[in-house]
Amino acid sequence: MTKKIDEEALAEAYNRALALEKEGRVDEAVAAYHEVLAIDPEDHGGAAVRIASMGRGETPMKAPDAYVETLFDQHAEVFDDVLVEQLGYCVPLLVRQKLTDLGLGPFARLLDLGCGTGLTGGALRDMAEDITGIDISENMVEIAHEKDLYETLYVAEIIDFLDDNDDEPFDLVTATDVLPYLGALEPLFFGVADNLNAGGLFVFSSETLPDDIMAGRGFMVGPHQRFAHALSYLAERLAETGFSLVDVSDITVRMEEGAPIPGHLVVARRNPD
Template identity: 40%
Template sequence: MAVSRFSSGDRVADRRADYASMLWDMGDRAAAIDLMADALALAPGWAPGWFRLGEMREETGELSGATEAWTEALRLEPCDRMGASLKLGLIGAAQGIEAAPAAFVETLFDQYADRFDVSLVEKLGYRVPDLIADALAGLGASAFAHVVDLGCGTGLMGERLRGCASFLEGNDISRAMLRKAEAKRFYDRLDRVDLSVMAPGARRADLVVAADVLIYLGALERIVSVVADMLKPDGLFAFSVELHDGPEPMVLRPSRRFAHAPHHVRALLTRSGFDLLSIEETELRRDRGEAVAGLILVARRIASADAMEQLDDPHAAVLGRSLVR
């Protein structure tokens, strides 16, 4: 996130930060760091400035200085819209990072919304919606009464789901992304939802999809449990994860996204009452010129005594389109 998008409130400090960025781009890194520190002396409460100083120090190998700067950014802005906690985790200065901060994800995608489709699909070769649609088709799953698209973004997944869903519900944490999705008119309902704290609500869906979403949630136990509670008996959960081939259940990558081990995802699905129907290793997109390997999975919610309770689908007959802001 460019620091220039977040003013310090002090014109002189902002100008010094801009000059620091110019010096950085020209290769004079020591001068850039000094000038950025000068800007923060004028605006010591500027969290994005401290975050940028941490990035500069990290890139020059000054990890103790980076830790100091990111710790200050986090102290000043505990909601952490810049993702300082993730940076601290990546350099070993913080432990137990299990999810990207909600404010960071919201800010990231609010900024990204206007160029999301072009950047992701045309520049990065994003394939997850097509891959999930193909996985469902390969299982003969072609018609659904109620579909929930978790983290729907601008509606790239919704476009593939519209033709097979009687009622298509999407949610996302970013208001800007939801406005883009609303304009495409694929969804019967759109809601602003933070997936890290969402509740399942009524057992209403026969398909839940999470395309390139779980990479920001990290620890998956809670969201998989929510999906299980949201699905009707024999309902499907189709999703993607970035692939981690080590022994750890998950790892935080320099991209500030999480990657998950297949053995962990399989075990979690089983514990949560799912039967894994298909799993495919494939390229999800490209990042900095490198292929991002991932998994496309489809699992079936196993019917149980608890799942056979009276089902409640308040939206099944609703045809109007609405955006809850």
């Protein structure tokens, strides 16, 4: 039975932690975020990620599911406007351009992981006969459904879906703006490989940080509470999970506080069994 959360105590601790973090009082902020975690172990507010973003504690393997679901449920109605118009996000269009430039497609079956409101589905709609979308946020999926872009939509955590799915394999899997919520990528990459035809394509975006900040780490939580990945880590994990690199591009993923966020657009092919 799930323990009832003391919402008042949670709000007080979380707001206090945010204020301390903003003031640069890191030790006190970390202590307050630990109070938040004690009240809400499922971590709807992403306290563990915020602690890691301040360089304290262990780097989580992924952002908490409760946090990601809450974050996107809350922002679903304004998501397209904020992401595209305010933050300059155009990764789905970059995916389309890259596939076109490489002469890849059309595709019979496309799986859009972290489909959100359907930005990638819309960008690739005429390149695939059948598109399936997956997102952890029910509110996001409802908006995607209203756009009538997908043959099938699921509300699910993507790793769970990939592990449990027994539908026909796909020949293209996309994951745009998914990796910033994942640290360790083996579960995702293995799951994608299991759901791709041999020779099928996996296209995804990632964020990164300068080498002196990454300091040899494969992944870390950056200052905006999103995971950054080293290109060497991406390449190693793809090779280990049965993929060959087709193309890697340096991209600007989005703007944040007026500054471009650098990242990579990766096209990989699943090796034959």
